[in-house]
Amino acid sequence: xxxxxxxxxxxxxxxxxxxxxxxxxxxxxxxxxxxxxxxxxxxxxxxxxxxxxxxxxxxxxxxxxxxxxxxxxxxxxxxxxxxxxxxxxxxxxxxxx
Numbered sequence: 001x002x003x004x005x006x007x008x009x010x011x012x013x014x015x016x017x018x019x020x021x022x023x024x025x026x027x028x029x030x031x032x033x034x035x036x037x038x039x040x041x042x043x044x045x046x047x048x049x050x051x052x053x054x055x056x057x058x059x060x061x062x063x064x065x066x067x068x069x070x071x072x073x074x075x076x077x078x079x080x081x082x083x084x085x086x087x088x089x090x091x092x093x094x095x096x097x
Contacts, residue, residue, distance in 0.1 A: 010051035013090040019049035024072045026064040048074045057086045
């Protein structure tokens, strides 16, 4: 998916809004030896389309390295208690277009 916004349902807060692409392994880390050695190009570039409010929270709550090591799937993002509380809050907010 390109970085351009598209409309859809955010898999985290379930609102219908503009979505942005979240790399499950942050792009900043793609050049690091560990990630180049252990993940294919396709694996490093996997991601999910999420709304801006959820995307910003993911990066606010966790460092790039924490995301790359512990949050490499949509399910892991959804299962995290701290993020889940935020996603529940976002779900109640008006959609900003």
